[in-house]
Amino acid sequence: MSDYSLGTLEETILIIVLMKEESYGVEIAKVYESHVGQSISLPAIHVVLKRLEKKGLVKSAFGEPTPERGGKRKKFYQGTPIGYKVAKEMQERRSKMWSFVPNPSTNYGLI
């Protein structure tokens, strides 16, 4: 799956989308803030979502208009099977790489 190169933010947002069946902009922002601990601007999320959608990793659909959105419809994003696969592979690859990192208490102190 090396065709898909994802930036860190793209990867994070993709994982957040995959967490639930469907989620939308503000929700993603909230989850991001609670997990990452930094605030993020909505346009940044929108841009990333558009990119992910273009790459076929997420898909979107409009929901119903609600008053808390000023009468606008929500746009729900959902991870695609490819999205799931790409994200999963990245995590595995990373865990595998991490397993080669030696324990700091044994090596670093000796050099």
Place this chain on the structure above:
Amino acid sequence: MGSYKQPPYWALKVLQKVCPPDLIEEVEGDLFEAYQWRSQEKGQAYAKRQYIWEVMRCLRYFRIKIKTQNSDIMLIQNYLKTGFRFLWKTKGYSILNILGLALGIAICWMSYIFVSDEYSYDSFYTNADQTYRIKAFMSRGDASKAFAGSSYIMGEEFPAQIPQIEYASRYKSGYFLAKVGQEYINQTTHYADKGFFEMFDVSFLIGTASDFSNPSNIVLSESAALRFNIPLDLSENIVTLVGGGEEISFQVTGIYEDFPTNTSIRPEFLMPFSYWAENNQSRTTIWFDINMNTFFTLAEGTSIETISTKMTEVLLANDDFENTEVAMGLQPLTEIHLDPNLGTGNGINARGDNELIVISMVIGLFCLLIACVNYANFAVGNYLVRIREVSVRKVFGAEKSAVFKQFITEAFISAFISLVLSVALLYLLLPGFSEYANKSYEFSSVFNLNTILGGVVILITATLLAGIYPALLLSRFKTVNGLKGKSKLGGRNYLSRGLVTLQFCIAVFLITGLLTLNKQLDYLLKYDIGYEGENLISVFRPMNDPQIHATFKNELLSISGIESVSIASGFNGTDYVQDDGERVQVRHAKIDEDYISTMGMTLVAGRNFDPEIALDYTKACIVNEAFVKDRGLDNPIGTQINFNYGEFEKPTIIGVVKNFNFQSLHLPVEPLVLYMGGYLNPYDTQIKAADINQELIAAIEDVHREFFSPYPLSYTFAEDDIAAQYELESNIQRITQGGSIIAIVLSCIGLMGFVGTQIRQKLKEVSIRKVIGAESREILTMFLKKYFALLGIGVVIGLAAAFYLLQNWLSNYPQHVSIGAGIIITSVLITLAVAAITIYSQLHRAMGLNPVKYLKEE
């Protein structure tokens, strides 16, 4: 819905503007929701800030929107691309064209800077709209006179009796010697009242004006404080002035920010009127002693008429004018700078010159017009090669309006590049211009919002002027003809010809104007002003003591090289009543027996004063020709007049002096009475020398020091003074000269482009003529004939306009030249010669061409 907080409306609008439709719903909804959420968690201010920030972040969508949503903008991108390509393809012409346009824009821009600066005078004060200066009218019989100014008591009583006056301040200039360290310098000061500080938004860096009524307190501007070494914390605050022969210490109680340059009121050294009143007790109670300015700020909604009537009533209740009608009035503060009818002085800075404004506007607009016409003519010629492109565009569905837009866009590209270049030109031209316009424009400071706005207006005007004609022509071109390759423009191109005619009309107008201006100025400089300014030195030094007066004069006369010396007073104005009740207005001055010879004046009748005759000091006067004419005296010598000034009264005329210009040379000579007695203080020492050199001045300085130390010698050369009177004219002349030359150069560039284009279209015709046997000379005549007809028309119209306008202008001068045949012939010849050279430079190519080259193409 009502329970939801609404995000800032404008930000929402911006968002809707920039977001493409497929994004807007999601983004707007998300932002709205986030706004609710954030205002709950972190407060509304935070939410609002964040909302606006995120809308700004959304601006990035704008590019997507215009790329995908707006075919017009897409097209403009295409126009820009083809426009730049074409500019690049025809580099040579483009450079010439754009440089010409840049020059036109630079000149126009500069005149905009100047004119808008002149009109911006005094309008920036908070109370500018409600602030006025007192003026007065006097009329008696047919004669009436309006003048600005007031008396001390008017400034005291009017505000006290008229409740609508919110702030009031008198304003007057004073002159002192100021002591800085061990040096004495001349310092202009201004008297003001407390209201001044409110009225003119004076902002204090330190201190206040609250103690300003105390006669020993003063306030300084920042730059004056610097000059007097007064630190900004006022830890040292004593300034020493010399007044009435003794040194007086003043305490600086405040330092204020310097006034901006575009105001008529720029005091740097303010003293309270209480000081003036202490020293001029006698003048504080006279109602009609007009010697200062008074400003009022009226309550909002007060009409000038009401206040004027009230002021007149108050005045008439306190003073009697017999059969002279007197009325008070108000002049708006913002009109002071450019109203030619009321004088300035007494603390009000010199007025702007309306003539210079008109001239620079005319030159600015002409230069822009000529440059745009050039561009249009060039463009039409050059665009012939693009007819095929236009036709193809049309075949693909472009409408006329689209083609029109395309060429306007191209004009805009050129105009924009020119605008950028003109900034560089401004950098070069501004120092010279500001010197001649008596301004201190700095390149770094003239670029304020207003200037940039002016630049934008000029840019749009230039785009339209330059682009409309080619755009119209090309958009109307028949598509089929274009595709067939018939590249000749339809019609006989009357407009192009008309434009060239117009340019030469303007050029001949400017040349005629310039020549007339030169002639008038020469005339003025050579005009007999009634006295000899050559080698004449004026020393300014008041002297009360007649003893000092006499010995100072003798000491000066003992310096070798000095021919004669006279000590006189200035020229004052007064009036007296004749036996028949008529009130006569005259100027008067106290002179001595050497005045007429020192000044090189001529007596046309009677005799000079004789110091041996005692009566000459008390009962004799010399009048000027204007006086004799004004009074209608057939036999002036021996006539006794009712003139009086103080103890000097009822003198008999013993001589008549030829008219001499003792005031501005722009004014007619007024009736004048000269006498030796009276109590006027002499302060003007005139020294006639054989030759002026450094040693002479040093010798005069020595004598002066001996008598009047510590005062520095303050002197001028009469010749300089006379020249200074014509400073305005010579500045106008230089500006006109510069502007006209640029306009003429631009016209030539235009003619070159026009002729060049036409000849390129006719190379084939010329080739055939040559093959048949025409000679170069015949071809030259053929073309010249064609263009000279155009020029002829332009020249005639230009001359007519110039003649009409210049006659009007010349009639402003009491003495003036006539335009005359010489000027007309010269300007026509110059124009035609320049035109002929330009045309020849282009024809040269056609005459020398090898016919084969152009004929074998087909």
